[in-house]
Amino acid sequence: MTNREIATTLQTIADLLEIKGESRFRVGAYRRAAESLLNLGRDVADVRREGALEAVPGVGEAIALKVGELLDTGRLVYLETLEAEVPRSLTQLLGVPDLGPKKIKLFWEKAGVTDLAALEAAAKAGTLRDLPGMGPKSEAKLLEGLASLARRSGRTPLGRALPAAEAQLERLRAVPGVVRAEAVGSLRRRRETVGDLDLLVAASDPTAAMDAFTGQASVARVLGRGDTKASVEFQDGLRAQLWVHPPERFGTALVHATGSKEHNVALRERALARGLSLSEHALTPTDGGPEILLATEEEVHRALGLPYIPPELREATGEIRAAERGALPERLEVEHVRAALHNHSTWSDGKATIREMAEGAIARGYRVLAITDHSFGLGIAQGVDAEGLLRQRREIDAVQQELGDRLQLLQGIEVEIRADGTLDLPDDVLEALDVVVASLHVALRQPREQVTARALAALRNPHVDILGHPTGRLLPDREGADLDMDAVLSAARETGTALEINANPRRLDLPDVYVRRAMELGVMLSINTDAHRVEHYDFLSFGVDVARRGWVPPEAVINTWATERLVGWLGERKG
DNA sequence: GCCGTTTTCGGCCCGACTGTTTTCAGTCG
Numbered sequence: 275m276t277n278r279e280i281a282t283t284l285q286t287i288a289d290l291l292e293i294k295g296e297s298r299f300r301v302g303a304y305r306r307a308a309e310s311l312l313n314l315g316r317d318v319a320d321v322r323r324e325g326a327l328e329a330v331p332g333v334g335e336a337i338a339l340k341v342g343e344l345l346d347t348g349r350l351v352y353l354e355t356l357e358a359e360v361p362r363s364l365t366q367l368l369g370v371p372d373l374g375p376k377k378i379k380l381f382w383e384k385a386g387v388t389d390l391a392a393l394e395a396a397a398k399a400g401t402l403r404d405l406p407g408m409g410p411k412s413e414a415k416l417l418e419g420l421a422s423l424a425r426r427s428g429r430t431p432l433g434r435a436l437p438a439a440e441a442q443l444e445r446l447r448a449v450p451g452v453v454r455a456e457a458v459g460s461l462r463r464r465r466e467t468v469g470d471l472d473l474l475v476a477a478s479d480p481t482a483a484m485d486a487f488t489g490q491a492s493v494a495r496v497l498g499r500g501d502t503k504a505s506v507e508f509q510d511g512l513r514a515q516l517w518v519h520p521p522e523r524f525g526t527a528l529v530h531a532t533g534s535k536e537h538n539v540a541l542r543e544r545a546l547a548r549g550l551s552l553s554e555h556a557l558t559p560t561d562g563g564p565e566i567l568l569a570t571e572e573e574v575h576r577a578l579g580l581p582y583i584p585p586e587l588r589e590a591t592g593e594i595r596a597a598e599r600g601a602l603p604e605r606l607e608v609e610h611v612r613a614a615l616h617n618h619s620t621w622s623d624g625k626a627t628i629r630e631m632a633e634g635a636i637a638r639g640y641r642v643l644a645i646t647d648h649s650f651g652l653g654i655a656q657g658v659d660a661e662g663l664l665r666q667r668r669e670i671d672a673v674q675q676e677l678g679d680r681l682q683l684l685q686g687i688e689v690e691i692r693a694d695g696t697l698d699l700p701d702d703v704l705e706a707l708d709v710v711v712a713s714l715h716v717a718l719r720q721p722r723e724q725v726t727a728r729a730l731a732a733l734r735n736p737h738v739d740i741l742g743h744p745t746g747r748l749l750p751d752r753e754g755a756d757l758d759m760d761a762v763l764s765a766a767r768e769t770g771t772a773l774e775i776n777a778n779p780r781r782l783d784l785p786d787v788y789v790r791r792a793m794e795l796g797v798m799l800s801i802n803t804d805a806h807r808v809e810h811y812d813f814l815s816f817g818v819d820v821a822r823r824g825w826v827p828p829e830a831v832i833n834t835w836a837t838e839r840l841v842g843w844l845g846e847r848k849g
Numbered sequence: 850g851c852c853g854t855t856t857t858c859g860g861c862c863c864g865a866c867t868g869t870t871t872t873c874a875g876t877c878g
Contacts, residue, residue: 299861303850334851372867374876407875411868459878472878500866505877515878517865530863535878542862547855553863 277311277318280344283353284308284337289365290356292375293382306332306536311341313591315791316760319345331591363389371419380405394420425511429467431749432816433779436461439471442487442514449486451477453521458531462585464819466782467750470505471514474531480518487516523555525568530554536590544578544594552578586822591790603793604827608818610834613642614811616688616711616742616774616802621666622647622657625807628666628683629673634808636681641837644709645670646686649698660703663687682837684708684844688742693717695728697735704737709844711774711802713742718755726758733765739847740800741766743776743783759788763795770847772800772832775824777817778810789824800832 288304310332311318321327322345327338344350360382367378367390381387384405385396396402397420403413430438439457446455452475456462459472475483484504488496497505497513505515519527530538531554545552549560556565557577568574572582580597584605587593596602618624619631626634628645635643645666648657658666667685674683686709690698693716697704704710712732718725732738744762745754766773773792776783781804784792792799801817803810821831828834832843 297850300850302861306851332851336850372876376875407869407873409869415868470878498866503865505866531878533878535862538878539862546862551863555864 275319275344275348277314280318280341281308281311283344283350284311284340286362286365287340287353287356289368289375290353290360290362293364293368293378294356294360295375295379303332303334304337307337309536313589313787313790315787315794317758320760361388366390367393370416370423372415373419377407380407390420422507422511426513427511429469429750430512431467431779432461432464432782433749435468435471436779438512439473442471442473445486445490446473446475446483446516449475449477449482451479451482453477454524456528458517458528459515459533462532463534463588464586464816464823466786466820469513471512472517472531473514474517474519474524474527476521476524476527477518478520483518484516487514517554519554522567522569525570525572525574526552526556527554528571529574532585532588534589537588537593540590540594541578544580548578550577584822586819587825589823603825604829606818606821606826606828606831606834608815609639610828611801611814611818611831612640612837613644613833613835613840614640614802614805615642615644615684615686615709615740615800615833616646616776617644617805618647618688619645621645621662622688623806628669629676630808631805632673632677632681632683634805634811636677638811638814640681640811642682642684642840644684644686646688646709646711649687649689657690658687660699663703663707682841684841686710688713689738690715691728691732693720693728695731697732697738701735701737704735705848707737708841709740710738711740711742712738714744714746714755718746720755722756722758725755726761729755729757729762730765733762733769733771736769736847738771739844740772740774740802742774742802743778743781743804744773744788745783745785747781747783747785749780749782754783754785759791763788763792763797766792766797767795770798772798775799775801775817775820777801777803777813777815777820779813779816782816782820784820784824786820786823789820789826793825793830798832799826799830802833 284304285308288301292301310330327333327341340350340352364378364382367373381402385401387393387396397413397416402408403410439461443455446452454476456474458474460468461472477483488499488504488506492508493506494509495507497507503517507513517531542552551558551560556567558565575582583593583597614635617631619628632643650657650659670683670685686707688711691712691714692698733741745757747754773784801821803813805811832840
């Protein structure tokens with residue numbers, strides 16, 4: 275079983291226990307363990323072989339036993355017993371907005387509701403209206419929630435959510451009295467997909483900002499509105515939430531709204547241990563002293579005895595402990611990236627000439643640009659062959675002449691890793707190039723052993739410098755190849771090959787959890803936009819965000835190195 | 850069910866908002 279499958283099983287247990295009315299702490303324990311497995315970055319089966327299951331955060335004796343049973347038998351007797359008690363189909367009801375475990379239990383016990391269809395039928399028949407705590411408004415809200423569930427299509431990719439949020443922020447910043455407006459929540463933490471858009475505004479009087487937010491033409495429905503918080507659903511089904519807090523409380527508000535929830539819990543526990551209660555409004559001494567107002571996040575962290583913790587690390591995966599020890603990674607900035615090592619031109623499926631790509635790179639402050647068109651084997655991209663590469667070299671030399679020392683051009687290739695694991699250009703051709711990116715595009719659905727063997731063969735080819743977009747996934751829907759990622763990472767370290775963080779928002783590949791594992795193992799990384807046109811260079815910040823989420827310091831990214839060092843490294847790899 | 854420079858047992862964040870309620874429960878983040 276995969277980590278994801280085991281995590282899903284633990285989530286199901288949590289759901290069933292919650293509906294059953296079990297202790298919320300026990301429920302939370304299963305959820306924490308599930309989250310922990312998803313963040314592990316390596317196969318839980320390997321961790322178990324090392325006897326280290328209980329070293330995984332949130333996994334204790336009881337859950338370790340259950341994980342072991344799942345790994346050994348693919349089944350879990352505990353879950354089967356639970357399902358005999360509480361119908362599993364009830365868990366789908368938890369996805370309905372504003373419907374939680376208490377009411378689900380009520381509907382199940384008092385109205386015989388066991389799934390979504392039965393819920394809708396019961397609500398329409400009016401049989402839920404008279405249950406305790408229910409009423410006509412609750413019934414209408416429930417029906418609306420069901421309709422909304424049918425309209426929505428899961429989480430929104432960061433690449434779509436970020437521009438939508440920017441448009442909202444621009445609108446809010448224009449409102450009189452608004453001092454600041456920021457995207458918060460998982461968006462600010464730069465998770466690869468987000469649920470709702472979370473926005474935070476600093477203003478002494480919330481009314482104008484709230485009005486501007488809820489009154490837009492694109493708003494289909496106002497879901498709620500209070501003194502400090504409003505939420506809406508746009509016509510396209512996307513939901514957004516706005517908090518408004520006064521500027522002098524913006525620090526605590528920003529910490530609160532950025533999350534993650536688990537990170538906030540850890541921060542608040544830390545505050546309590548210091549005799550302080552932390553909320554979005556203020557830090558308040560528990561002995562009854564006056565509120566301490568904090569306008570910036572830096573002040574909040576300082577008040578808790580911590581250095582600043584950047585948003586993308588706030589996932590409750592050890593960042594507070596690391597901050598305490600002064601062991602947070604040096605933060606990677608877009609400006610650190612000086613080399614673009616994976617780019618296309620009109621020689622394959624790119625839309626810009628080498629010259630145009632070069633000018634675009636200079637405009638963005640790059641010092642090194644590698645042209646890495648597709649090799650000819652990838653049919654859809656009309657790649658270059660050995661003879662084409664010779665002609666392309668002459669063009670690159672000519673453009674280099676014109677550019678002088680404004681930019682160093684490199685000639686490379688994105689060479690296809692074929693279904694049989696060979697590369698579709700011979701070694702002597704690869705050897706003559708400055709940089710070689712090897713990528714999987716075809717036969718991604720091969721069995722684990724087979725597709726892993728292809729990646730390993732590419733990594734072990736001495737001419738390959740970078741493994742491009744390692745998993746081949748496409749967000750939000752196409753899963754990547756079923757790679758044995760620890761084997762891939764180990765081979766990358768052994769051979770000194772860099773793994774790519776592909777910054778295209780549809781890829782974000784290597785995914786952040788494996789990036790963090792790569793850092794544990796000492797693997798080098800290369801952040802590239804895979805630009806097919808000049809504007810694609812602007813994807814870079816997405817790649818930097820993935821690296822930050824993976825605790826990557828600038829030093830571990832070959833694109834940050836000074837030109838001589840980078841070119842020297844590429845040269846040495848030629849032997 | 851997990852976890853420990855306050856604990857191996859007794860804790861395990863904090864508040865907004867809504868809809869049902871005469872003071873609170875449920876849900877959300």
